[in-house]
Amino acid sequence: xxxxINDFLSGKVLIPLxxxxxxxxxxxxxFVQLRYFPHMFGVLLGSWRGVSHHLSSFQAxxxxxxxxxxxxxxxxxxxAVSMGGPGAVFWMWMTALLGMSSSFFECTLGQxxxxxxxxxxxxxxxxxYIQHGLDKRWLGMIxxxxxxxxxxxxxxxxxxxxxSHSLKDAFGVAPIWSGLGLALLLGxxxxxxxxxxxxxxDLLVPIKVLAYISVTAYVMVLQFDQVPAMLMTxxxxxxxxxxxxxxxxxxxxxxxxxxxxxxxEAGLGSAPNVASVAKIGHPVAQGVVxxxxxxxxTFIICTCTALLILxxxxxxxxxxxxxxxxxQNSLAAVVGEWGRMFISVVLxxxxxxxxxxxxxxxxxxxxxxxxxxxxxxxxxxALVLILVYWGSVEDLSTVLAFADIxxxxxxxxxxxxxxxxxxxxxxxxxxxxxxxxxxxxxxxFDSSKFPDLDIDLLAWPPGYSxxxxxxxxxxxISSSTSKQPAKR
Numbered sequence: 001x002x003x004x005i006n007d008f009l010s011g012k013v014l015i016p017l018x019x020x021x022x023x024x025x026x027x028x029x030x031f032v033q034l035r036y037f038p039h040m041f042g043v044l045l046g047s048w049r050g051v052s053h054h055l056s057s058f059q060a061x062x063x064x065x066x067x068x069x070x071x072x073x074x075x076x077x078x079x080a081v082s083m084g085g086p087g088a089v090f091w092m093w094m095t096a097l098l099g100m101s102s103s104f105f106e107c108t109l110g111q112x113x114x115x116x117x118x119x120x121x122x123x124x125x126x127x128x129y130i131q132h133g134l135d136k137r138w139l140g141m142i143x144x145x146x147x148x149x150x151x152x153x154x155x156x157x158x159x160x161x162x163x164s165h166s167l168k169d170a171f172g173v174a175p176i177w178s179g180l181g182l183a184l185l186l187g188x189x190x191x192x193x194x195x196x197x198x199x200x201x202d203l204l205v206p207i208k209v210l211a212y213i214s215v216t217a218y219v220m221v222l223q224f225d226q227v228p229a230m231l232m233t234x235x236x237x238x239x240x241x242x243x244x245x246x247x248x249x250x251x252x253x254x255x256x257x258x259x260x261x262x263x264x265e266a267g268l269g270s271a272p273n274v275a276s277v278a279k280i281g282h283p284v285a286q287g288v289v290x291x292x293x294x295x296x297x298t299f300i301i302c303t304c305t306a307l308l309i310l311x312x313x314x315x316x317x318x319x320x321x322x323x324x325x326x327x328q329n330s331l332a333a334v335v336g337e338w339g340r341m342f343i344s345v346v347l348x349x350x351x352x353x354x355x356x357x358x359x360x361x362x363x364x365x366x367x368x369x370x371x372x373x374x375x376x377x378x379x380x381x382a383l384v385l386i387l388v389y390w391g392s393v394e395d396l397s398t399v400l401a402f403a404d405i406x407x408x409x410x411x412x413x414x415x416x417x418x419x420x421x422x423x424x425x426x427x428x429x430x431x432x433x434x435x436x437x438x439x440x441x442x443x444x445f446d447s448s449k450f451p452d453l454d455i456d457l458l459a460w461p462p463g464y465s466x467x468x469x470x471x472x473x474x475x476x477i478s479s480s481t482s483k484q485p486a487k488r
Contacts, residue, residue, distance in 0.1 A: 002402055009408040015257045018267055021415045022098030025105055028422065029429065033100035033291050040292040042441075043285050055121075059198045060278035061289050064271045066201040067151075067357030068297040069209060070350050071162050072263030074343065077305040078323025084255030085317065086230075087237030089306040091256025092263070096298035099266025100291040105418055105425045108287030109133065110272030111280065112428055116458035121194065124276025126269040126414045127368040132454040133421045139413065143269060144365040146410040151270060152362020154403035156355050156384055157391030163344075163351040164392035166324050170344035179392025183385045186355055190381050194277060197356045208349040209301065215342060216304035219334050223311045230310050258404070261411070264297045268407065269414030273364045274357065282445040284432035308334075359384055424453065 026033065044058065080088040106126070113132045114124030126147070127140035160182060164175035189200055220227055238256075240249040265271055271293070275286050305327060309315050312330035324347065331339030362384065363377060370376055418425070427450070435443035447455045448462035 002405065006404045006408075009405060014261065014408045014411060015254065017412060017415055018095060018102075018257060018261055019098060021419060022095075022102050022267065024419070025422070026098055026101040029101060029105075029426065031101075032104055032429070033097070036104075036288050036291065037295075040288050040295075043288045044292060055195070055198055055277050055279065057278045057280045057286055057289050059202060060275050060286065061293055062201040062205045063198055063274040063277070063357060063360075064290055064293045065205050065209065065296065066353035067270060067274070067361075068264055068293055069205070069301055070263075070354030070357075071159050071347065072259065073297065073301045073350065074305055074327050074347055075162055075323035076259040076263050077302050078309060078326040080255040080259040081306060081309055081315065082323070082326055084252035085237050086234045086306070086310055087239070087249065087252030088256035088259070089234045089303070090238035091253050092260035092298055092302055092306075095257050095260030096264050096266065096294050096302075099260070099264050099298075100294045102267035102415070102418070103264075103271055103294045104287040104291040105422070106267060106269065106272045106414065107275035107290035108283045108425055108428060109418065109421055110276040111278075111283035111286045112424075112453075112455065112460075114276040114459050115456045118458065122277050122279070122459055123364060123367060125273035125364060125368075126417060127365065128276070129272075129421060130413075130417045133424065134417060135454075139417070141369060143410065143413045143417075144368045146406050146413065147269065147273070148362045148365040148369075150403055150406040150410055151358040152365065152380070152384060153387055154406065156358050157387045158403065159351045159354055159358075160388045160391035161394070162324060163348045166328070166344040166347050169325070169328065170341045175392045179389045182352065182355075182392065183389045185352065186359070186388060187381070187385050189356055190359060190384075194360060197360055198277075200356060201353055204349055204353050208346060208353065209296070211349075212301065212346050213304055215331070215335075215339075215346075216308045219308050219311060219331065220304075222334060226311055227307065230307060233310070234306070260298060260302075262404075262407070263302055264294045266294045267415050267418070268411050270361055270410075273361050282432050282435075282443045284429055284443070355388065 044061065077089070077092075080092065084091075109129040110124045110126075113129040114122045115128060116122055125143075127144040130140035130143060131137045160179060163182065164173075164178040167173045167178045168175055189196055192199075238249070238252055261268065271290055275290050278286055280286050309326055309330045312333045314330045314333040315326065324343070328340040328343045331343055333339075359381075362380060366373060366376060366380055428445075431445070431449065432443050445460055446463055447453075447457060447460040
């Protein structure tokens, strides 16, 4: 029954919703993800460090990559290719291209409507911009519950199962011990809250991403002469032009979109929760950075996995097996047995940081629902750790179908809210663009320009300037003001 519901929601709801509204946001914004693409790197380079005790835009990016770059980049791509053929990769790209726009706007909204806790931290996400932007707390509560169930519980159990069995295959480690070790390590980090989670993400995310890209790039270099032909196979298969995969067009679209959304999470409502924690000069700046994280996740890391599988010679149409085994055997076929162990180690890093991210999404949802529930948070942490251990020793495949259903419902709530708030998003984007056209490299957000919006003045005080981030902006504004004729 879960599979029937999941297939209906994926084919009839998720795909039209993600592609349709992603296209709407893209066209209405003048292809913002393409116009801002070079600017994304400039914003990222200017946001390495935080402001006083706040988290920086770069740290928020590492947090979002901790979640985006997870099992979906290895297991999900393997599933998509085995069930949808090479053409599924193309539809993952298309989902990401449109998803960059969706992520841009959802994270901009997350920053715009974030709330200060009075202790130097911010909280925000779909529930907050639904409540304060649409004045519908009940709908925000639904989004919070869906987020808690999907990420806080279901996906953590699934990812624990994936990594424990990968370590068993590669190193012979019993799932009971890998699950216990994983739960203990997570518990130590959970105690430190969002700042410790951000610190761990800062350390591990660049390591896991660079290590994985380096090894997969090595495989591509070894078989570089086959790369152009394989890219053409991906494109031809997406439209049924390749005879070997002609019958998989429908599966390629469904699997590509479904696994693409699962991997990059654009429009899903998860990324705005971590995008909102940063202290920055303007909400749009964080939207720009988060759009880049979708590009990194799908166009770089997922493509690396896909080419690794397709170039290895191990994959054949109709392959029967899980995504982990496909990736492990593909790398081992090219570089030797150490490739199997490498995939297991990288997957463990992917899963560990993704679990930290998933845990925080659940905690943030609980805080929206209950305020500051200290005892409930302790219970939540305990339940997550128990589920992580349970998932390592038990097959929770039924949970996957359930998680896909709740994820689709979450995307439905979030994307509809984004659509209803789109005009407000564009007002904020125009403010950002006007400042950039005036020569301000790092625009600042002044909440007094938006008196009709329910904005937290502790997070965005009138005449706001962000110390250490917008010094250049302040100089530009000062110099431009001095040139104006004096008013009598």
